[in-house]
Amino acid sequence: MLAVALLMLCAVSTQALDNGLGRTPPMGWMTWERFRCNTDCKNDPYNCVSEKLVKQMADRLVEDGYKDAGYEYINIDDCWSNKQRDAQGRLQSDPVRFPSGIKALADYVHSRGLKFGIYGDYGTKTCGGYPGSLNHLELDAQTFASWGVDSLKLDGCYSNVSTMKTGYPEMTKYLNATGRPILFSCSWPDYERASHIPINYTSVADNCNIWRNYDDIQDSWDSVTGIIKYYGDNQKTLVPVAGPGHFNDPDMLIIGNKGLNVNQSNAQMAMWAIFAAPLLMSNDLRNIQPVYRDILLNKEVIRINQDPAGKMGKKMLERNSTVEIWVRTLAGYEEYALLFLNKGSKPKTVNISLKELGFTFDPGFEFEDALDHGKFIGVFDTIKYYNFTVPESGVLLYNLYFSS
Numbered sequence: 064m065l066a067v068a069l070l071m072l073c074a075v076s077t078q079a080l081d082n083g084l085g086r087t088p089p090m091g092w093m094t095w096e097r098f099r100c101n102t103d104c105k106n107d108p109y110n111c112v113s114e115k116l117v118k119q120m121a122d123r124l125v126e127d128g129y130k131d132a133g134y135e136y137i138n139i140d141d142c143w144s145n146k147q148r149d150a151q152g153r154l155q156s157d158p159v160r161f162p163s164g165i166k167a168l169a170d171y172v173h174s175r176g177l178k179f180g181i182y183g184d185y186g187t188k189t190c191g192g193y194p195g196s197l198n199h200l201e202l203d204a205q206t207f208a209s210w211g212v213d214s215l216k217l218d219g220c221y222s223n224v225s226t227m228k229t230g231y232p233e234m235t236k237y238l239n240a241t242g243r244p245i246l247f248s249c250s251w252p253d254y255e256r257a258s259h260i261p262i263n264y265t266s267v268a269d270n271c272n273i274w275r276n277y278d279d280i281q282d283s284w285d286s287v288t289g290i291i292k293y294y295g296d297n298q299k300t301l302v303p304v305a306g307p308g309h310f311n312d313p314d315m316l317i318i319g320n321k322g323l324n325v326n327q328s329n330a331q332m333a334m335w336a337i338f339a340a341p342l343l344m345s346n347d348l349r350n351i352q353p354v355y356r357d358i359l360l361n362k363e364v365i366r367i368n369q370d371p372a373g374k375m376g377k378k379m380l381e382r383n384s385t386v387e388i389w390v391r392t393l394a395g396y397e398e399y400a401l402l403f404l405n406k407g408s409k410p411k412t413v414n415i416s417l418k419e420l421g422f423t424f425d426p427g428f429e430f431e432d433a434l435d436h437g438k439f440i441g442v443f444d445t446i447k448y449y450n451f452t453v454p455e456s457g458v459l460l461y462n463l464y465f466s467s
């Protein structure tokens with residue numbers, strides 16, 4: 064029907080992990096970027112990684128509107144466990160910081176209508192030096208399932224990376240064998256990338272619901288733009304492997320912390336929507352400023368992120384190494400998300416036609432401003448040139464509909 068040829072993405076026919084989870088990118092909250100491996104509950108009881116912290120975040124998720132917006136996972140990252148396994152060889156939580164145990168914590172999270180995620184490591188130790196799962200993969204899968212875990216991030220520190228291509232799929236099998244659907248987040252391709260080992264994304268998507276491709280996010284705009292650059296540079300590989308049940312993970316949302324201003328926060332939220340990326344916040348929901356909360360709760364941007372077709376957007380072009388233009392095809396091929404990203408420190412005006420971006424539908428497109436609650440902007444002709452002024456270190460994000 065409509066020639067949007069440049070935007071057509073060839074889907075790879077993967078088996079994909081058949082656990083029914085992550086049909087749209089998972090949303091929730093995670094400890095790592097904000098709270099790291101803070102285990103000092105004696106001197107810093109408010110911020111240490113503990114059951115108290117996790118419960119408080121679960122409460123905030125429910126009471127401040129995040130759950131209603133779609134955020135449902137509460138995930139603990141590294142540094143939750145005891146330094147030793149128990150007498151039966153099972154992982155156990157730190158007795159001081161998690162005195163009630165992980166099962167009780169998962170029960171609490173479930174009682175609030177949320178899902179509970181935990182962290183493990185494929186190697187001999189976690190990145191923070193806690194017990195790793197090497198030679199214990201099956202037992203650890205069973206332990207997590209018995210605790211009521213709904214999501215597992217399996218990191219890859221202290222491991223032989225060349226064994227990951229068989230080791231991660233082994234964990235997929237053990238998780239499946241527990242009978243409990245557990246969303247599986249793999250760090251596998253990121254470690255292979257860093258070790259210059261070829262990545263088989265068909266196999267990654269067959270075995271993982273989400274996977275990290277690139278460096279850990281840090282609390283800065285440089286870190287965010289570095290990740291965006293990696294995604295743009297590697298889109299030929301990354302776009303075809305994303306789909307319902309299997310998504311690229313550019314790492315946590317850092318909105319509400321110190322590193323991003325308002326424009327940059329809108330930019331991260333909008334780019335993650337274009338990427339079809341998991342929306343896992345790592346921030347302090349107990350004292351976040353309302354302006355950042357509103358960005359995280361932006362319904363229109365979340366709607367784009369959660370589009371049921373699950374296609375990752377594409378970078379269509381870049382102007383002067385400063386402005387990038389991305390397009391994501393939404394469900395039914397009747398709607399698109401169009402994003403202008405300005406990485407520079409001054410507002411930039413781009414003069415462009417929709418045709419130049421691959422849109423060839425003659426009656427034109429209706430534009431809505433996704434950052435402004437879907438406000439109607441007007442009908443744009445396909446061949447005419449228009450000026451788009453993009454805020455400094457910020458974005459414009461539009462929903463485009465075929466005009467009748």
Ligand SMILES: *[C@@H]1O[C@H](CO)[C@@H](O)[C@H](O)[C@H]1NC(C)=O
Pocket residue numbers: 081082083238239240241242243244245
């Ligand atoms: C296990 O895998 C089978 C076959 O792919 C699938 O039908 C089933 O839903 C999976 N179970 C869980 C708990 O992931």
Ligand SMILES: *[C@@H]1O[C@H](CO)[C@@H](O)[C@H](O)[C@H]1NC(C)=O
Pocket residue numbers: 223224225226
């Ligand atoms: C890592 O695993 C590969 C593949 O099994 C093996 O050939 C290699 O010897 C291992 N390296 C080390 C350091 O154990």
Ligand SMILES: *[C@@H]1O[C@H](CO)[C@@H](O)[C@H](O)[C@H]1NC(C)=O
Pocket residue numbers: 263265266269
């Ligand atoms: C990649 O993995 C898929 C699925 O496991 C497999 O069929 C294919 O042969 C692998 N490709 C390469 C190049 O190893």
Ligand SMILES: *[C@@H]1O[C@H](CO)[C@@H](O)[C@H](O)[C@H]1NC(C)=O
Pocket residue numbers: 382383411412413414
């Ligand atoms: C790119 O830079 C050139 C030279 O500074 C300028 O003439 C041109 O207008 C710029 N293009 C855009 C889209 O900003």
Ligand SMILES: *[C@@H]1O[C@H](CO)[C@@H](O)[C@H](O)[C@H]1NC(C)=O
Pocket residue numbers: 324325326410453454455457
């Ligand atoms: C965001 O962009 C607008 C429009 O260019 C600008 O007026 C504002 O100062 C920017 N705010 C920040 C925090 O960068």
